[in-house]
Amino acid sequence: MLQALQTIVNWGAPVILPIIIAIFAMILGAGFKKSFVAGLTVGIGFIGLNLVTGLLGDTLGKAAQVMVKRFGLSLVTLDIGWPAASAISYGTILGISAIPIGIAIDIFLLLFGLTKTLNIDIWNFWHAAFVGGLVYGMSNSFPLAVFSMVAYQVMLYFLGDLSAPVLNKYYGFPNITFPHGTSAPGYLVALPLNWVFDRIPGFNKLKANPETIQKKFGILGETSVMGLIIGLVVGILAGYDVGKVLNLGVQTAAIMVLLPKMVSVLMEGLTPVSDAANDFIKKRFPGRELYIGMDSALAVGDQAVLAVSLLMIPLTLLLAVILPGNKTIPFGDFSTIPFAVCLMVPVFGGNIVRSVVGGVIYMTSILYVTSWMAPLVTKMAEAASFNIGHATSITSLIEGGLWSTFLFVWGAKYLPWIITGAILIVSLIGLYFLNKRKAVKES
Structure with missing residues (x-):
């Protein structure tokens, strides 16, 4: 069965995804x-x-890499990106078991x-398979790795339920949420940051959503023009010639x-499914x-998310x-930055300045954690027989x-079972208060 999976x-x-949605x-x-x-x-x-997010990594991401080399900078750990990380994650029996475990939990x-x-x-x-593989690499305990995948997926369902009302209101998606391993954690980071931003004099009055920027800056505030300017600046810093800069x-x-047009195609396909699901539940x-x-x-096609993502690419390199103490050279995951910030932006109400500041704070922690995690990711890649080429240290x-x-992973090293159990219990309590208790009150 695992081989078939x-x-x-x-x-x-x-x-x-199309097969699952059709069924x-x-x-x-x-x-x-x-x-x-x-x-x-x-x-x-x-x-x-x-294709479009790939273009983001191949163009702006590559230019950012050239910019690093131009200034003679060197970092020892290579970011391999999510495609390689997902292949490594599903490369073992432990990894592929994340699918039946996730379905059973749901x-x-x-x-x-x-x-x-x-x-x-x-x-x-x-994403759960990735976490399970790292926990196994740290603890050498298969039961703890499986338990970690269970707790991790329950946590994602909690974050999905928690964030859904805000996301539905901001994006206008009816009854859709994102229990996504890359994006959901950012929602929880943005909540306390937004609370702090609300209490900073002056900063809390700054309005910087795409509509406000377009009104204030005219043509310079248009999303396409903003993209043009960001691309030109990065091209110049990379030392490109005039033709390459313009391109x-x-x-x-x-x-x-x-990117927004591709999202609209996705939504076109999901709309009849969402309608059918609502009718099914009502009956x-x-x-x-x-x-x-x-x-x-x-x-990721939202204008504010795109603007923040494009700004975060050179800022992440900086x-x-x-x-x-950072050892990671960003590379493969440049096109994943929109996924990391897309659930933060709604919390900030589409405010680009707040989102960029929050993104910088978040990315700072990400760089330090991913550098610490590099030996485990490298070990997991070797266990999955993944070819890392000439790199001696890789990370995602x-x-x-x-x-x-x-x-x-930290819990697996210092407090095995205790941290994982605490996450599971907190997530279940959170789900109870979000759903069961609310349902009792409404009845």
């Missing part, structure tokens, strides 16, 4: 034609998103009314325009609300250079540097 996982998200839509009564077209449309939108929580999230983003269970500027502007479970757990790729900037990953 491994084969299916190797097909990748652009294939798995799910038919179960909900959407009909074969509508379900098939919905799944196919989501697959097309997902491929489009990957069904259990739904049956007992402890979550509103029906997670159909099965491919992204690799980078136009390509960055294209990313700002194309069979009157009064009960259901969120569809999706890949946070749906959120942080990597100036932070004492975004996934390997998140506070959520750090908690589980």
Whole structure:
């Protein structure tokens, strides 16, 4: 069974996600034609998103790398990015078991009314597999690694339920949430930061959402022009010639325009599924609300998220250079930065300045954690027979540097079972107060 799962996982998200969505839509009564077209449309939108985010890494990310080399800087640990990290995560029996574990947990929580999230983003269970692999590498305990995957996924369902009302209001997505390993932790980081920002005189009055910026700066505030300017500046700092600078500027502007359009294609495919799910729940479970757990790729096309992400690429490189003790050279995960900040931006109300400041604080912690995590990631890659080429030390900037990953791995080293158990208990209590207790009050 695990071999069959491994084969299916190797097909990748652009294939798995449409199949799951089509099957799910038919179960909900959407009909074969509508379900098939919905799944196919989501697959097309997902491929489009990957192409555009890939362009982000290949253009702006590459220019940032050239900029580092130009100034004679050297860092010893290579960021391999999420595609390699996901392949490493699913490269063992422990890793592939994250899928049946994740599905079982979701069904259990739904049956007992402890979550509103029906997670159909099965491919992204690799985040739990990644954490489990690191815990195993730290503790050499298979049971603790499995227990960590269980606690980690329960935590993500809690974060999905917790963030859903804010995300639905900001993005306008009906009954959709993001229990996504890369994005959900950022939501919890943004909450206390926003509380602090609200209490800083002057800063708390600063309005800097895309609409306000467009009004104040005219054409310079247009998202495409902002992308052009960011691309031109990075190209100049990289020492590109005039032609390359102009090309980078136009390509960055294209990313700002194309990414929202790809998200709209994804939403076109998800709309009939969301409608069918709502009808299904209303008929069979009157009064009960259901969120569809999706890949946070749906959120990265927002104008504020894009603007913050483009600014964070050169800022992340600058942080990597100036932070004492950092060993990580950002590279593979440049295109993942939008996923790290996309659930922070709604908390900040789309305020670009707040989001960039919050992003810098968050990325500072990520760089330090991912540098500490590098030996384990390298060890896990070797255990999965993953070819790391000429690199002697590798890491995954975004996934390997998140506070959520750090908690589980640090706990496995210093307080095995205790930290993991505490996370599980806190998450379950949080889910109870969000769902069961609220349902009792409403009745």
